Amino acid sequence: MSNTYDAIVVGLGAMGSASAYQLAKRGLSVLGLDQYAPPHSNGSTHGASRIMRLAIGEGEHYTPLSKRSYELFREIEQKTDTNLLNVTGMLTISAIDKATIQTEGEFFDKTVAAAKKYGIRHDVLSANEIRTYYPQFAVSDTERGYFEYEAGYLKPEDCIRAQLQLAVDNGCSINTNERVNNITSTARGTLVTTSANTYCADQIVLSAGPWLPELLEPQYESLFQPFRLVQYWFDIQEVYNEFTPEKFPIFFWQLPGIDEWTYGFPALNGPKGGFSLGVPDRSPTTTPDSIARSISSQEIEAVYREYVSRCFPKASKHCVKTSTCLYTATPDCEFVIDRLPHAPGIIICSPCSGHGFKHSAAIGESVAELVATGSSTIDLSAFSLSRLIANH
Ligand SMILES: Cc1cc2nc3c(=O)[nH]c(=O)nc-3n(C[C@H](O)[C@H](O)[C@H](O)COP(=O)(O)OP(=O)(O)OC[C@H]3O[C@@H](n4cnc5c(N)ncnc54)[C@H](O)[C@@H]3O)c2cc1C
Known part of the structure; x- marks a missing residue:
C-alpha cells in the first residue's frame, strides 16, 4: 500500500x-x-466529563464553534448510536462588582451578551434566586448567576x-x-x-x-505551554439526592480573589461516585514527561478547605477519586x-x-x-x- x-x-x-x-x-x-x-x-x-456550553464568555468569536459542535455531537451520536452529550443546564456564578474578580472579569458579561446575540436560552439570577433553586451553592449576596438551559456535559x-x-x-x-x-x-x-x-x-x-x-x-x-489540571471527586453520599444531574447543574464559579475559580459536575456515577470539580493548579508549566501525576493529601486538603467547604458545605471532605490532566495554553x-x-x-x-x-x-x-x-x-x-x- x-x-x-x-x-x-x-x-x-x-x-x-x-x-x-x-x-x-x-x-x-x-x-x-x-x-x-x-x-x-x-x-x-x-x-469522563467536559463542559458543553453555548454562550462563550472567552470571546464572541467562540460561539459559532460551540453551536456547530453541539449540532455535530448530536449528529455523531445518531450515526454511532452512542450517548455523548447530556443536558443538565449550567450555572455560572460571578461577583456583581466585577472589580473584585481578578481574572477574566468580563467573562460573565460576555457570556450574557453572547447568549443574547445568538438567542441562547438563559436566565440571569440574583443570589436569592440561586439559593432558592440551587441551595447546594453557598453564594453570597454580592454574587449573581447566569443559567444556560441547553448546557451540559460531554463524555x-x-x-x-x-x-x-x-x-x-x-x-x-x-x-x-x-x-x-x-x-x-x-x-x-x-x-x-x-x-x-x-x-x-x-x-x-x-x-x-x-x-x-x-x-x-x-x-x-x-x-504553547502545557499546564497541570486536576479533577477531584468529593463524597456526597449523605446528600446524594441534592447532587444528581436533575438537581445540580454543571457550574463555573468565579470567586473573588486572584485567579480563583472552580468548575464542576454533578454526581454522574451514583451515590458513591462523588461530584467533581477542578480548581486552578499553582504549579508552573510542565511537560507530558515531567508532570506530577500523583496528588498529595495536602493538595486534597487544600482544595477541600479553599473551595469545597466554602462553595459546597454539604459535601464531605473525603475525596473518592482524582484525575491529573494537561492543558496547553497560549500566551x-x-x-x-x-x-x-x-x-x-x-x-x-x-x-x-x-x-x-x-x-x-x-x-x-x-x-x-x-x-x-x-x-x-x-x-x-x-x-x-x-x-x-x-x-x-
Ligand atoms: C482537567 C481538564 C478539564 C477540562 N475541562 C474542559 C471542559 O470542561 N470543557 C472544555 O471545552 N474543555 C475542557 N478542557 C480542555 C480540553 O479537554 C482540551 O482542549 C482538549 O481535550 C485538547 O485536546 P487535544 O486533541 O488538543 O489534545 P489530546 O487529547 O491530548 O491529544 C493529543 C494526541 O496527540 C498524540 N501525540 C502527541 N504527540 C505525538 C507524536 N509525536 N506522535 C504521535 N502521536 C502524538 C497524543 O498521544 C494524544 O493522543 C479541559 C482540560 C483539562 C486538562
Whole structure:
C-alpha cells in the first residue's frame, strides 16, 4: 500500500479524532497517527466529563464553534448510536462588582451578551434566586448567576471513540502506538517519519495537544505551554439526592480573589461516585514527561478547605477519586488554528488553553474544510499564529 495521503493527522485526541473523521468524510485519503491508542489518560482528553456550553464568555468569536459542535455531537451520536452529550443546564456564578474578580472579569458579561446575540436560552439570577433553586451553592449576596438551559456535559473518551470509528468507516487509516518523530516539508509534500515508517502527505494536521512544542521549531515552542489540571471527586453520599444531574447543574464559579475559580459536575456515577470539580493548579508549566501525576493529601486538603467547604458545605471532605490532566495554553489563552508560515502544508490544531473540548467537533470540521478547500465556513481569523508572533 502506498505511503502517500492527501492528509495526515498527527495526534488523535479531541482535535485529531474530529479532524480525521471530517477529512475522511470529505473523501480525502487520510492517515491518523497516535503514539498511544486513544482515548488514553496521558494527555488532555480524559476524566469522563467536559463542559458543553453555548454562550462563550472567552470571546464572541467562540460561539459559532460551540453551536456547530453541539449540532455535530448530536449528529455523531445518531450515526454511532452512542450517548455523548447530556443536558443538565449550567450555572455560572460571578461577583456583581466585577472589580473584585481578578481574572477574566468580563467573562460573565460576555457570556450574557453572547447568549443574547445568538438567542441562547438563559436566565440571569440574583443570589436569592440561586439559593432558592440551587441551595447546594453557598453564594453570597454580592454574587449573581447566569443559567444556560441547553448546557451540559460531554463524555470525552466516548467522543474520541465515536469519531475514530466514523473516520475508519469513511476510509481513514488509523495507526496507533506509532510515534511521530519528525515532520519535514519538501518540494514533493510533507514527510512524516514515525517509529515505524515514513509517510508523505500534501497537508498535515498537527493536533498533538501537550506534545505540540516537541514537534515545533524552537521559535514556536514557548507559545504553547502545557499546564497541570486536576479533577477531584468529593463524597456526597449523605446528600446524594441534592447532587444528581436533575438537581445540580454543571457550574463555573468565579470567586473573588486572584485567579480563583472552580468548575464542576454533578454526581454522574451514583451515590458513591462523588461530584467533581477542578480548581486552578499553582504549579508552573510542565511537560507530558515531567508532570506530577500523583496528588498529595495536602493538595486534597487544600482544595477541600479553599473551595469545597466554602462553595459546597454539604459535601464531605473525603475525596473518592482524582484525575491529573494537561492543558496547553497560549500566551493569551486563546486557540491557534493556522498554517505554519514557513511550512503552509502544516496546520496547527491543538492548543486549546483549557477550554477547547466543547469546540472540538467544529474545529475538526473547520480544519477539514481548510485542507479540502483552503477556507472554512466558520471564521478562524481570531486563532491566527501571527497574532502571537507579532506580540512575542
Ligand atoms: C482537567 C481538564 C478539564 C477540562 N475541562 C474542559 C471542559 O470542561 N470543557 C472544555 O471545552 N474543555 C475542557 N478542557 C480542555 C480540553 O479537554 C482540551 O482542549 C482538549 O481535550 C485538547 O485536546 P487535544 O486533541 O488538543 O489534545 P489530546 O487529547 O491530548 O491529544 C493529543 C494526541 O496527540 C498524540 N501525540 C502527541 N504527540 C505525538 C507524536 N509525536 N506522535 C504521535 N502521536 C502524538 C497524543 O498521544 C494524544 O493522543 C479541559 C482540560 C483539562 C486538562
